[in-house]
Amino acid sequence: MYAPLLANRYLTSRIIPMIAATAVALCVALVIIVVSVMTGFLDMVRTSGKTLIGDVVATHDVTGISYYQEFIRAIEALPEAVAASPIIETFGLLQMPYGPGAGARQLETVQVWGIEPESLDRVANYRDKLYWRAPDAALAATLLPTDPRLDPAFDRLAQGMSLTNLSGEAGVVLGIEISAFNERQPDGSYQLETPVNDILPVFMPDTSGVTLTLVPVSDRGSLGGEKKRRFAVVNEFQSGVYQIDAQRVLAPLNIVQEMLRLDPAPIVSTTEFEANGRPKVIGESPARATTIVIRAAEGVTPQALAKAVREAYATLVDRLRNDPATATVAFTMPNQLSVMTWEERLADLIGPVEKERELMRTLFSIVYIVSAALVLAIFWAIVQEKTRDIGILRAVGASRAGILWIFLRYGLLIGLVGSIAGVALAWIIVARLNEIHGALGSPAPLWLRIIVCVAVAASVFMLVRGAMRASALRVVLWTFATLALSVIAIALVLHQGFMVWDPSVYYFSRIPSQLDWVTASTTMVGGILFSVVGAAIPAAYAADTDPVQSLRFE
Numbered sequence: 001m002y003a004p005l006l007a008n009r010y011l012t013s014r015i016i017p018m019i020a021a022t023a024v025a026l027c028v029a030l031v032i033i034v035v036s037v038m039t040g041f042l043d044m045v046r047t048s049g050k051t052l053i054g055d056v057v058a059t060h061d062v063t064g065i066s067y068y069q070e071f072i073r074a075i076e077a078l079p080e081a082v083a084a085s086p087i088i089e090t091f092g093l094l095q096m097p098y099g100p101g102a103g104a105r106q107l108e109t110v111q112v113w114g115i116e117p118e119s120l121d122r123v124a125n126y127r128d129k130l131y132w133r134a135p136d137a138a139l140a141a142t143l144l145p146t147d148p149r150l151d152p153a154f155d156r157l158a159q160g161m162s163l164t165n166l167s168g169e170a171g172v173v174l175g176i177e178i179s180a181f182n183e184r185q186p187d188g189s190y191q192l193e194t195p196v197n198d199i200l201p202v203f204m205p206d207t208s209g210v211t212l213t214l215v216p217v218s219d220r221g222s223l224g225g226e227k228k229r230r231f232a233v234v235n236e237f238q239s240g241v242y243q244i245d246a247q248r249v250l251a252p253l254n255i256v257q258e259m260l261r262l263d264p265a266p267i268v269s270t271t272e273f274e275a276n277g278r279p280k281v282i283g284e285s286p287a288r289a290t291t292i293v294i295r296a297a298e299g300v301t302p303q304a305l306a307k308a309v310r311e312a313y314a315t316l317v318d319r320l321r322n323d324p325a326t327a328t329v330a331f332t333m334p335n336q337l338s339v340m341t342w343e344e345r346l347a348d349l350i351g352p353v354e355k356e357r358e359l360m361r362t363l364f365s366i367v368y369i370v371s372a373a374l375v376l377a378i379f380w381a382i383v384q385e386k387t388r389d390i391g392i393l394r395a396v397g398a399s400r401a402g403i404l405w406i407f408l409r410y411g412l413l414i415g416l417v418g419s420i421a422g423v424a425l426a427w428i429i430v431a432r433l434n435e436i437h438g439a440l441g442s443p444a445p446l447w448l449r450i451i452v453c454v455a456v457a458a459s460v461f462m463l464v465r466g467a468m469r470a471s472a473l474r475v476v477l478w479t480f481a482t483l484a485l486s487v488i489a490i491a492l493v494l495h496q497g498f499m500v501w502d503p504s505v506y507y508f509s510r511i512p513s514q515l516d517w518v519t520a521s522t523t524m525v526g527g528i529l530f531s532v533v534g535a536a537i538p539a540a541y542a543a544d545t546d547p548v549q550s551l552r553f554e
Helices: 002-013 016-049 068-076 117-124 157-162 253-259 302-321 347-364 367-385 387-395 400-431 433-440 446-468 472-494 517-543 547-551
Strands: 056-059 081-095 107-115 171-175 182-184 190-192 210-214 227-237 248-252 265-273 279-285 291-296 338-341
Touching: 016 347, 016 367, 016 400, 016 517, 056 302, 068 081, 068 291, 068 302, 081 117, 081 253, 081 302, 107 253, 117 157, 117 291, 157 227, 171 210, 210 253, 227 253, 248 253, 291 302, 302 338, 367 387, 367 400, 367 517, 400 433, 400 517, 446 472
Parallel strands: 107 248, 171 227
Antiparallel strands: 056 291, 056 338, 081 107, 081 210, 081 291, 171 248, 182 190, 210 227, 265 279
């Protein structure tokens, strides 16, 4: 019974064990805060990167996937899939309606996606990515009064879903960062910029439109003639990933097929000719798409869906090759497609962030060693101080194991108290990171400056009092306190606010503020274990104490 009683008494009767517990708490909180923020970044990247690609992506090269409509029907018949949508991916030049000089037109290199809006909406919630649409009540409550989306005149949802303007002209949807007229605000929203010498701000869907240039590529790799077409700008989209929003253009699938020569075309014989001398038409090459994005059914993993899609494609190719009407084209189709889950498709985006998180976790885990060293040093001092108590315990019959257990239990209690306090501190800070950041971005309030100045005055008074009483300890302590409070007071007076996290630079409008409970649990266990490890050497030293020598110590 004496082991728990003494351990609890040692913990609560002196200030020095609280110093050890505080050190453990700070180390634990540091690791949890850093890793939680990095985990939040990773989750944001995952969520944003998955935009518009669904759960599984099937792709082929620039020549496209023949009979993609039949492939989509086969996919949607699978119990593992909910919906699928065709896409054509290519690169092109976009001529903007503005330029550096009078009459000049700026060119942008863009990634072009030919899409079907309705099917893409079923797969990847395309509708929700359109920026110029009437906000719902929840979103409207968070917008600034000056946000253009609050004005019904800026609602272009219907045009974005049909990819046509009100006059029936074919249109494109631009990434929100492509246009120079969209100015990102600190809260992550966009305001329309007013060019020099203009009266009103420029809204891209109200401009004269853009010209898109594409170059078709044959199955042999040769380039065809460039194809240009003018489009109206019917909306803009925001994915949450800067690289996508600054480069991607969404255009009607059928028009992109025509421009890239991926639309249906006749197949002519090289040996048979019509009476007029023209090659005989022996079939038709079907329309093609380069990519199929697929949404998994509820409860189905992307890996299971990818496997089912591969099997569905193999079955489709076998059926088409055995059908005389489609065999000619089917035999030119590849036996396999590149079928990847969304995580595999985005490995180059997610991988570096995951590695950075693990690197930060490893580097900051070194603080475990720091906490163990602090516990060791403090416990060594306690053992030296309690030498006489240890000798008395040994003299009345306490075993070496009993003495060892007292200090191991002592270290366990300090690790437990410190780890719990560290988790609580980390939770408080992480949950309020955005509020803390907002406070840093504003000038210090007057009441806080007054409180700190009063604290400085009180510290100076205590310093003078300690000097008058000739107390060296009080003089040293209050000197340090006065210096620290003075620095804080000067900083608060000079502080006018600064942005550590600028959403217009880092793109995400808020700092991740969700605690990583898995990391919190493992860090808490690590803090406890390293506290026990730090206490082990002083505990063993105490257990080896000779009772006779200990009683002679004083």
